[in-house]
Amino acid sequence: MSFEITQFLLSAQLADAKVRTEAEGNLRQFQEQNLPSFLLSLSVELSNNEKPIESRKLAGIVLKNSLDAKDATRKEHLVQQWVAIDISIKSQIKDFLLKTLGSSAAEARHTSAQVVAKIASIEIPRKEWPELIGSLLVNMTQQDRPTSLKQATLETLGYVCEEISHQDLEQDEVNSVLTAVVQGMTVTENIPEVRLAATRALYNALDFAQTNFENEMERNYIMKVICETTTAKEAEIRQAAFECLVSIASTYYGVLEPYMQTIFELTSNAVKGDDDFVSLQAIEFWSSICDEEVELQDFEVPESGDSSPPHFCFIEKALSSLVPMLLETLLKQEEDQDQDDGIWNLSMAGGTCLGLVARTVGDAIVPLVMPFVEANILKTDWRSREAATYAFGSILEGPSIEKLAPMVHAGLDFLLNAMRDENSHVKDTTAWTLSRVFELLHTPSTGFSVISPANLQRVVGVLLESIKDASHVAEKVCGAIYYLAQGYEDAGTSSSFLTPYLMDIISCLIATADRTDCSDSKLRSSAYETLNEVVRCSNLIETSHIISHLLPVIMNKLGQTVELQIVSSDDREKQGDLQALLCGVLQVIIQKLSSTDETKPVIMQAADQMMILFLKVFACRSSTVHEEAMLAIGALAYATGPDFGKYMPEFYKYLEMGLQNFEEYQVCGISVGVVGDICRALDDKVLPYCDGIMTHLLKDLSSGELHRSVKPPIFSCFGDVALAIGEHFEKYLPYAIPMMQGASEICAQMDNSDEEMVEYGNQLRRSIFEAYSGILQGFKNSKPDLMLPHASHVLQFIELVSRDTEREESVTKAAVAVLGDLADALGSNVQILFKDRSFCTEFLGECLQSDDEQLKETATWTQGMIGRVFSVCG
Numbered sequence: 001m002s003f004e005i006t007q008f009l010l011s012a013q014l015a016d017a018k019v020r021t022e023a024e025g026n027l028r029q030f031q032e033q034n035l036p037s038f039l040l041s042l043s044v045e046l047s048n049n050e051k052p053i054e055s056r057k058l059a060g061i062v063l064k065n066s067l068d069a070k071d072a073t074r075k076e077h078l079v080q081q082w083v084a085i086d087i088s089i090k091s092q093i094k095d096f097l098l099k100t101l102g103s104s105a106a107e108a109r110h111t112s113a114q115v116v117a118k119i120a121s122i123e124i125p126r127k128e129w130p131e132l133i134g135s136l137l138v139n140m141t142q143q144d145r146p147t148s149l150k151q152a153t154l155e156t157l158g159y160v161c162e163e164i165s166h167q168d169l170e171q172d173e174v175n176s177v178l179t180a181v182v183q184g185m186t187v188t189e190n191i192p193e194v195r196l197a198a199t200r201a202l203y204n205a206l207d208f209a210q211t212n213f214e215n216e217m218e219r220n221y222i223m224k225v226i227c228e229t230t231t232a233k234e235a236e237i238r239q240a241a242f243e244c245l246v247s248i249a250s251t252y253y254g255v256l257e258p259y260m261q262t263i264f265e266l267t268s269n270a271v272k273g274d275d276d277f278v279s280l281q282a283i284e285f286w287s288s289i290c291d292e293e294v295e296l297q298d299f300e301v302p303e304s305g306d307s308s309p310p311h312f313c314f315i316e317k318a319l320s321s322l323v324p325m326l327l328e329t330l331l332k333q334e335e336d337q338d339q340d341d342g343i344w345n346l347s348m349a350g351g352t353c354l355g356l357v358a359r360t361v362g363d364a365i366v367p368l369v370m371p372f373v374e375a376n377i378l379k380t381d382w383r384s385r386e387a388a389t390y391a392f393g394s395i396l397e398g399p400s401i402e403k404l405a406p407m408v409h410a411g412l413d414f415l416l417n418a419m420r421d422e423n424s425h426v427k428d429t430t431a432w433t434l435s436r437v438f439e440l441l442h443t444p445s446t447g448f449s450v451i452s453p454a455n456l457q458r459v460v461g462v463l464l465e466s467i468k469d470a471s472h473v474a475e476k477v478c479g480a481i482y483y484l485a486q487g488y489e490d491a492g493t494s495s496s497f498l499t500p501y502l503m504d505i506i507s508c509l510i511a512t513a514d515r516t517d518c519s520d521s522k523l524r525s526s527a528y529e530t531l532n533e534v535v536r537c538s539n540l541i542e543t544s545h546i547i548s549h550l551l552p553v554i555m556n557k558l559g560q561t562v563e564l565q566i567v568s569s570d571d572r573e574k575q576g577d578l579q580a581l582l583c584g585v586l587q588v589i590i591q592k593l594s595s596t597d598e599t600k601p602v603i604m605q606a607a608d609q610m611m612i613l614f615l616k617v618f619a620c621r622s623s624t625v626h627e628e629a630m631l632a633i634g635a636l637a638y639a640t641g642p643d644f645g646k647y648m649p650e651f652y653k654y655l656e657m658g659l660q661n662f663e664e665y666q667v668c669g670i671s672v673g674v675v676g677d678i679c680r681a682l683d684d685k686v687l688p689y690c691d692g693i694m695t696h697l698l699k700d701l702s703s704g705e706l707h708r709s710v711k712p713p714i715f716s717c718f719g720d721v722a723l724a725i726g727e728h729f730e731k732y733l734p735y736a737i738p739m740m741q742g743a744s745e746i747c748a749q750m751d752n753s754d755e756e757m758v759e760y761g762n763q764l765r766r767s768i769f770e771a772y773s774g775i776l777q778g779f780k781n782s783k784p785d786l787m788l789p790h791a792s793h794v795l796q797f798i799e800l801v802s803r804d805t806e807r808e809e810s811v812t813k814a815a816v817a818v819l820g821d822l823a824d825a826l827g828s829n830v831q832i833l834f835k836d837r838s839f840c841t842e843f844l845g846e847c848l849q850s851d852d853e854q855l856k857e858t859a860t861w862t863q864g865m866i867g868r869v870f871s872v873c874g
Helices: 002-011 017-033 035-047 053-065 072-084 087-100 106-123 132-141 147-163 171-185 192-214 216-229 235-251 257-273 276-299 314-329 346-376 382-394 401-418 424-441 453-466 471-487 492-496 499-513 516-520 523-537 540-562 569-593 600-619 623-659 665-702 708-748 755-779 784-802 809-835 839-848 853-873
Strands: none
Touching: 002 017, 002 035, 002 053, 017 035, 035 053, 035 087, 035 106, 053 106, 072 106, 087 106, 087 132, 106 132, 106 147, 132 147, 132 171, 147 171, 147 192, 171 192, 171 216, 192 216, 192 235, 216 235, 216 257, 235 257, 235 276, 257 276, 257 314, 276 314, 276 346, 314 346, 346 382, 346 401, 382 401, 382 424, 401 424, 401 453, 424 453, 424 471, 453 471, 453 499, 471 499, 471 523, 499 523, 499 540, 523 569, 540 569, 540 600, 569 600, 569 623, 600 623, 623 665, 665 708, 708 755, 708 784, 755 784, 755 809, 784 809, 784 839, 809 839, 809 853, 839 853
């Protein structure tokens, strides 16, 4: 088979589609018929120096893809396949891979390093490849081993550390790995390839070095080697060393103090005169320190008894040298930086870091930055003017309003004039700075705004003029209008100030979205997102006629998209993006106009026409549109209430498609939410559709393919369905309750050390409680006894949650509400259960002590319901 697999692998890379497809089919057939033999053949191919490099390279890629996948379900399947292979075959494969690390072909070594790490990620946690680290370290310690093998070994160690958790290795293994890696970095090795591989490996191994960083002698040695490596001759090695320092800044902040003077000098030299990629990492180090210190400030606990982590105020101490260094970087702009979204350069990194410094030290940054702004803002060189504006915009978050107000009041007129600057970079940055000013210093609801009735006309005039500028400038202007409008939301009488300009603002935003040059930028979506915010934040009493006139305009635009000529996939994508944006605008208009009885008739009159449009959009079959159209339909269902029933026969098939869409799970999640909206709108009129809906929801819950984030909303949806159809939910009870009980058991076993899992556990528990609440309330008036057999389990679940310190406030509210619903619906039947549960008193006591008024209110109601259970029987 050896010759054949070589031929298959070579043919699978040929330009001839027929030959290529046949070869791919042969490879797939071999894989399906005998996976162990297939993987072994690939490892033999990869390790064989006599074979063509093309076939070896592809063999390695196929081998890697047979062990790992991005999709979690597929990955788990591949892992199980590997685990099931006979141990002797796995040993042979691993031997061939380790042998390949010594290959003369760099590509084969590199691929083999990755595959070894993929196998390690499966086997090391299972304690199935204990000799791996030892085998790799032999390559590093024996004198006669070639440089290329050492480099490949270090690369492999780095990948292994990236793939596995720091709990998977014994401390002596960690020590050996770190020793080998740090030795590989030392200048005495003097072989650039080895130093680079070692430095990159250290980056991945830093998470494992907790114990070593606690030991001063070991820490000093590691830090000394890293600092030396930041001055290596090769830029790539210097960059990798600074990446290690960035990681250390966030992982080991608490032990950095002795090294900060040295690090400041190293980063300063790198920023001033090194290769850009190195300089960027040097700036990133200070950004990471800012992140750590901002977090420490946010979570600092005043109680002296608490052993909170140390806060060394590194930024404050370095401020007088750090700020000038960052200000210098702002003058290193690139000519095309505004046109390219993906660009990241020295000037941007410096400005971002300056913003983080402002957040860290607050008022102290202002006197250090303003002289730079004043010295550069009027210079003839555009770079100076742009840098001064960027510096000003960067420091607006952090300092107090008292410190900023005089400066911003004085500077606003200057910024408005600068929107007419001859240079587009200056205009771009000025528009961004104005949006920052409006976001951070324009909140009339708190009594402070840099905008007054006296200057508002000028502000709006400049923005509407500048929105006609180049697309990248116009996009930033949209951001400024967005925050200008947002400031007037809930601003009492001040919210009327913007009303006279609303018509012009809306017209300009629609014209901007229609620009022919906006396909190259994010301008169209920025214009529509801003339009949404302008509508959402407007004073409805004064602007309802404007928004009512906007509705047919947007409907007409959506209608035109359905008629578009589609000849390519690119056309289809553009159509989908535009439809999604327009559906988003309609959703906001529906929500706005249906929020009062006076304006709701506008939506009722347009509902039929809108629904026809939404159904046409669904027929276009694009997932991005499906999300937005579903959300708009949910808003329409909420607005039209029982009248929505007439749309269900047509709409139901699309709702079903959404509920079955495992691939695009966001569409599935939104469809679940829309079921809730429909249940609330139709009440028991939703009954004819409930068999289908519940079947899909139960299937979704059972599926291993569906993304877990969709599962909590499904439980909440059970509650919505039960509330809508009352006693008719009885037939679904035998299927729904076991699912809820199973999920509550999963909650009990969750890993509380994983922040993501804690958050997911909270979502899941809240949604299970919402389901119980809906079911109990739905049965309360006719068949409450149906829930009696499950009451004990519900109480157990509440007790378990009440003892969990990680629960969120929303979970507490939902748990207390179910406790009340249980007493309310089942009455005297649950007296004996409540008698045995002393936790209820403790839990209610805790809730009644809360600062949250809503929680106190719910707890008081629950207390009353439990009291009633006992008084009825008394």
